[in-house]
Amino acid sequence: MSTVDMFMEVISEASQRLAEAERILILFSDDGDGLASALLLKLFTDSSRGDAKFICLDKIYPEIMSEIMSIEAYDLIIFTDLGGPIHKHVPSDRRENVLIIDHHVEYSEVPSELLYLNPYLYGLANEDSPVSSTISYLLYKNRYEAAKRWAWLAVLGMGESPYPPSGLNWRALYDGLRSGAITKSGKSFRIVYRDIKKEYRRLYKDVTLISSVGYYKDSYLDLFNNLINGDNKEILESVKKYEEMKRKAFKSLTSILEVEGLNVGNSIQWFEDYNKDFFEMGTRVFDSYVSYISYQARLYDKAKYIIGLCERNPYIPGFGYLTKDWINVAIRVSKSLEFKINIGRAQPVSALVEAAAYTVGGLGYGYESRGAAVIPYYEKEHFLEIFDSLASEGV
Numbered sequence: 001m002s003t004v005d006m007f008m009e010v011i012s013e014a015s016q017r018l019a020e021a022e023r024i025l026i027l028f029s030d031d032g033d034g035l036a037s038a039l040l041l042k043l044f045t046d047s048s049r050g051d052a053k054f055i056c057l058d059k060i061y062p063e064i065m066s067e068i069m070s071i072e073a074y075d076l077i078i079f080t081d082l083g084g085p086i087h088k089h090v091p092s093d094r095r096e097n098v099l100i101i102d103h104h105v106e107y108s109e110v111p112s113e114l115l116y117l118n119p120y121l122y123g124l125a126n127e128d129s130p131v132s133s134t135i136s137y138l139l140y141k142n143r144y145e146a147a148k149r150w151a152w153l154a155v156l157g158m159g160e161s162p163y164p165p166s167g168l169n170w171r172a173l174y175d176g177l178r179s180g181a182i183t184k185s186g187k188s189f190r191i192v193y194r195d196i197k198k199e200y201r202r203l204y205k206d207v208t209l210i211s212s213v214g215y216y217k218d219s220y221l222d223l224f225n226n227l228i229n230g231d232n233k234e235i236l237e238s239v240k241k242y243e244e245m246k247r248k249a250f251k252s253l254t255s256i257l258e259v260e261g262l263n264v265g266n267s268i269q270w271f272e273d274y275n276k277d278f279f280e281m282g283t284r285v286f287d288s289y290v291s292y293i294s295y296q297a298r299l300y301d302k303a304k305y306i307i308g309l310c311e312r313n314p315y316i317p318g319f320g321y322l323t324k325d326w327i328n329v330a331i332r333v334s335k336s337l338e339f340k341i342n343i344g345r346a347q348p349v350s351a352l353v354e355a356a357a358y359t360v361g362g363l364g365y366g367y368e369s370r371g372a373a374v375i376p377y378y379e380k381e382h383f384l385e386i387f388d389s390l391a392s393e394g395v
Contacts, residue, residue: 015142021076032204033157034081036133058282065089081132083365128167133157151175159204194230213242215282267391273310283328290330302334325377338369356387
């Protein structure tokens with residue numbers, strides 16, 4: 001049996017379990033892939049008549065996991081596109097009630113009784129790895145033929161992948177082409193649904209901008225409606241408003257870094273958003289700022305890992321307030337350090353951030369050359385020490 005066939009068998013099992021569930025809690029990330037994945041799961045539960053509640057998270061926090069896992073009212077709890085070793089925070093007696101959908105690299109061992117739809121666990125290579133929205137689409141399609149008219153939502157989520165659609169992503173794209181909601185556009189593809197007529201990566205960026213910058217305004221609810229109704233006018237108005245908020249935050253923190261520079265360790269360099277320019281936005285916006293800094297070579301040492309820190313707003317829409325103080329961490333690297341990582345001469349970010357965050361009571365995840373974490377606020381110095389020590393070890 002091929003790796004794809006094995007993965008599809010597990011998708012079939014998960015689809016049946018979701019169809020049978022009566023009360024479902026769905027937690028999803030605040031980017032285009034997470035939102036499209038959640039919307040496809042909503043369409044599934046609407047068809048199966050399941051009672052589903054949705055919570056949009058900019059990051060997974062250990063204390064949220066403890067709270068969620070203590071609730072016994074749900075037949076099924078789904079985490080989609082949230083990254084990180086979530087399974088480590090699922091008690092053994094709750095594993096049969098949890099479904100995890102993700103496509104981030106997983107380094108730790110996953111309990112066999114936990115239903116975890118991650119293509120990396122089935123040997124699917126980076127370029128053939130389906131995004132979370134494609135996995136949710138395949139779950140929906142496995143049960144309902146009507147899912148094909150919504151294949152374009154999976155294509156929206158593919159905007160997160162740096163690779164052109166292939167493998168299982170291509171299957172969803174093909175269904176979108178046949179439905180007419182996807183058209184070829186030069187070397188790319190265009191989503192054509194009612195008033196929405198946009199290249200899929202462009203739409204992904206717009207949806208991610210609205211959902212993340214407008215995180216504390218429950219912007220995902222508006223996006224659910226705008227996407228279902230094909231309301232491009234509302235999307236464009238939101239993009240204009242939130243782009244300006246993001247631009248001001250970027251400008252403010254950059255002006256400080258240009259004067260003060262970054263703190264420097266052996267193998268790392270870091271800075272913190274002390275002025276709270278990003279405090280009223282989802283943490284993903286700060287993550288994108290750290291990516292922006294990685295292209296400003298004049299500000300940093302290209303041989304060291306770049307780490308950005310910002311205090312987390314304690315409010316979680318749809319959940320309540322966190323009881324502990326947390327800090328958001330984003331890690332990026334220069335192109336030259338990325339090359340060293342790729343040839344095995346430097347440590348991958350994903351391994352470093354997962355180990356360092358876990359050691360201080362946080363949760364980290366990522367890819368070879370970028371990563372993210374949430375850690376207790378007062379453990380930030382300890383986290384930096386551990387990350388620096390691990391990064392300085394020989395490979």
